[in-house]
Amino acid sequence: MSLRGLVKHFDTKLAVSGVSLDVPAGSFYGLLGPNGAGKTTTLSMAVGLLRPDAGQAFLLGYDVWADPVAAKARLGVLPDGVRLFDRLTGAELLAYHGLLRGMDAATVDQRARELLDVLELGTTNKTMVVDYSAGMRKKIGLACALLHAPRLLVLDEPFEAVDPVSAARIRDILQRYVAGGGTVIFSSHVMEVVERLCSHVAILSDGVLRMHGTLDAVRGDRSLEEVFVQVVGARVGTGSELAWL
Numbered sequence: 666m667s668l669r670g671l672v673k674h675f676d677t678k679l680a681v682s683g684v685s686l687d688v689p690a691g692s693f694y695g696l697l698g699p700n701g702a703g704k705t706t707t708l709s710m711a712v713g714l715l716r717p718d719a720g721q722a723f724l725l726g727y728d729v730w731a732d733p734v735a736a737k738a739r740l741g742v743l744p745d746g747v748r749l750f751d752r753l754t755g756a757e758l759l760a761y762h763g764l765l766r767g768m769d770a771a772t773v774d775q776r777a778r779e780l781l782d783v784l785e786l787g788t789t790n791k792t793m794v795v796d797y798s799a800g801m802r803k804k805i806g807l808a809c810a811l812l813h814a815p816r817l818l819v820l821d822e823p824f825e826a827v828d829p830v831s832a833a834r835i836r837d838i839l840q841r842y843v844a845g846g847g848t849v850i851f852s853s854h855v856m857e858v859v860e861r862l863c864s865h866v867a868i869l870s871d872g873v874l875r876m877h878g879t880l881d882a883v884r885g886d887r888s889l890e891e892v893f894v895q896v897v898g899a900r901v902g903t904g905s906e907l908a909w910l
């Protein structure tokens with residue numbers, strides 16, 4: 666994935682200010698940044714969900730805004746908020762996604778069962794997605810992103826709201842996916858997960874890419890958290906805040 670000078674304003678607010686980033690094929694890329702840094706906005710522009718004011722995004726060589734069908738056929742996305750067709754069961758939602766992507770019904774059925782099983786969503790669960798918990802919605806969103814075996818996965822906070830057992834399962838799936846030649850870029854607030862999984866990391870704040878590169882190069886001899894806090898400029902507490910509490 667190559668991002669070139671992506672810019673996005675919301676009214677007068679400059680949310681993303683000229684982000685350029687190369688995500689090498691086969692890398693496991695972590696995108697870090699404080700709340701409101703512009704991670705979701707950047708990833709949404711990168712995958713063709715939010716039109717940039719300026720700049721370009723290339724996925725596996727295809728310009729996502731000029732050639733969206735070719736780019737999106739090779740891409741799996743877990744968007745922020747996961748707006749799903751939620752009056753369906755998990756199995757129905759996966760079937761819908763697979764058939765929309767032109768997959769044959771038998772393959773969709775087999776992969777859907779495996780995904781529901783491995784993500785512990787239940788292969789025979791009749792609960793509609795609208796009644797899923799937050800973590801279950803995250804997992805069914807991830808299953809939809811994986812179903813067509815894309816070469817590139819873009820995941821917005823895939824571990825948010827997910828229980829520790831499922832998180833370990835997702836880490837394992839993604840590590841095997843990368844070992845098999847896939848590429849992952851995901852946003853996260855959990856340094857420990859990023860340090861454990863990622864080959865590369867980027868730090869965004871106030872819509873600007875502050876640091877990026879291999880994990881070792883970004884981290885140096887410090888912890889990722891120390892680097893993050895320094896790069897984004899942590900406020901120092903005076904000890905007098907919330908004195909009324």
Ligand SMILES: Nc1ncnc2c1ncn2[C@@H]1O[C@H](COP(=O)(O)OP(=O)(O)OP(=O)(O)O)[C@@H](O)[C@H]1O
Nearest residue numbers: 675678679680698699700701702703704705706707
């Ligand atoms: N649809 C929108 N309308 C107006 N402002 C928006 C919209 N989406 C995002 N913003 C603003 O753009 C900035 C970047 O938001 P974004 O959601 O990309 O941040 P983020 O890094 O993903 O944050 P978080 O870690 O909290 O999810 C924020 O100031 C946010 O208020």
